Amino acid sequence: MLLQFTVNNFKSIKDTTTLSMATSSKDEGNFFPVKKYQLLQSAIIYGANASGKSNFLKALAFMRRVVLNRDKVILSTDKLLHYPFKLSTETEDSSSSFEMVFFVDEIKYRYGFEMDSMIVYAEWLYADENGKESKLFYRDIEEELYVNRIKFKEGLRLKVSQNQLFIWKCDQEGGEISKSILQWFNNLNMIDGMEHDQYIDEAMQQMENEQSKNELISLVKTADIGIENILLEEESIPKNIMEDMPFHPDLKKLSLFTHHKKYDEHNNKIGITIFELNEEESKGTQKFFKMSAPILNTLREGKVLIIDELDASLHPMLTKHLIKLFHNKEINRHNAQLIFATHDTNLLNESMFRRDQIWMAQKDEFGATDLYSLAQFKNVRKKEDFEKRYIQGKYGAVPYLDEFSFEVN
DSSP: OEEEEEEESBTTBOSOEEEEOBOOSOOOSSEEEETTEEEESEEEEEOOTTSSHHHHHHHHHHHHHHHTTTTOOOSTTOOOOOOOOTTOTTTTTSOEEEEEEEEETTEEEEEEEEEOSSOEEEEEEEEESSSSEEEEEEEETTSOOEEOTTTOGGGTTOOOOTTSOHHHHHHHTTOHHHHHHHHHHHTEEEEETTOGGGGHHHHHHHHTSHHHHHHHHHHHHHTOSSOOEEEEEEEEOOHHHHHHSOOOTTOEEEEEEEEEEEEOTTSOEEEEEEEEHHHHSOHHHHHHHHHHHHHHHHHHHTOEEEEESTTTTSOHHHHHHHHHHHHOTTTOTTOOEEEEEOOOGGGOSTTTOOGGGEEEEEEOTTSOEEEEEGGGOTTOOTTSOHHHHHHTTTTOOSOOOOOOOOOOO
C-alpha cells in the first residue's frame, strides 16, 4: 500500500514534487484505513500534452527499475541511468532523488536515494511500527554508513560500491527486511495505455489456469461489450513454415477467440458467433482484454497499479468501469490502489472522485512541472462541477492555445 511518492530533478520535474495517497479533505468514500492513516483507493492526474503528468508516472517506474536493478549494475564501472531536468544550468549536471513511503504488513517504511549516472550520493531506510520512526540505515557519500545494530542487523559489516544501492547488497546476503522492500517494489504493476500489446502474454497465461480464466472472462463480461466467452486455442504451425524457420517441431500457435450471441430475423437467440480477438474485435475491446490480466492481478493481491494514458482506445464508459472496480470494496477486498494519467474530462465529477484524488500537472514558464491536487485549493467545493471548471481553466493544467494563421501566396 502506497502512502507517498516524492521525486526531485527527473525529466521535466525540476523541484521536489510529491503525490500523496493519504486523504486530505473531508469528502466521503474511496479510502481504506491503515493504522492511523486513511489511504486513497485511486488518484487521477490531468494535464495538457507535455505538461509532465506522464513524466511523474515515469519517475515512479524509474525508481522501481533502479531498486530492482533491472539494468544489472554489477561492476564498479557500470553506469546508472540518469534523466535530470535539462532546461536549467542549476540541475542539468545535478543528482536526482526519489523517495517512497509505503506499508508492508502494517509497518510503514520510508525508503529513498539520491544518485546520478555514476554515484549514489545518499540512501536511507526508516521503519515505523508503533507511531515512531526508526532509522534502519543511512548512507551519505560524505559520512560513515550508519546501520541500526538492533533493528537492521542484516546490514552490519556490509560494504557497497559507490554506484550500487545498499539495499541490493543486504538482499544478496539474505536480509529479510531488504527482501520485503524489494518485493514491495516488484509488486508495483505498470501499464502503458499506448503500448498495451506487451501485456498479451500475461493474459494468455491467465487463460491457461481455469480459475484465473474464469475471473478474466467474468471481468470482460461485466464491461458489457457483448462477449459471452473467451477461448484459448492451440494450432500447429504449418509444415511449410516450420521448414523455413528454426522452430521446435512441437511448437504451437496460440489464438484467442471470443463468443457473441447470434440472432435470427426475429431477434431470437439461435447460437453463437466466433470472432478472432486480434482480427475482428475493436481496438478498445482488445485493449480491455490485454489490460485485464494485470488489473486482476492487482486486485487479487492488493498491489498498486500505475497506468499512463488509461483512456487511450477505451470508451469513456469502459474507463469508468475499470476505476469503479478499485472503488468497490466488495471487489477490491485487498486494498489495491490505482494511479493513472488521462485526458478524459468525463471522469471529473464528485460522484467518481474526491477532491484529494484529483491531481493536476502543469508546466511553468521555465518548462518545469508542478503537481497539485484539488484539495489544495481553498475555494473548491466538493459538490461543484469539476469538469466544467477545469475546462474553463479554473484549476490550471490546461493548454494555452495561441491563434494560428498563415498566408497562401
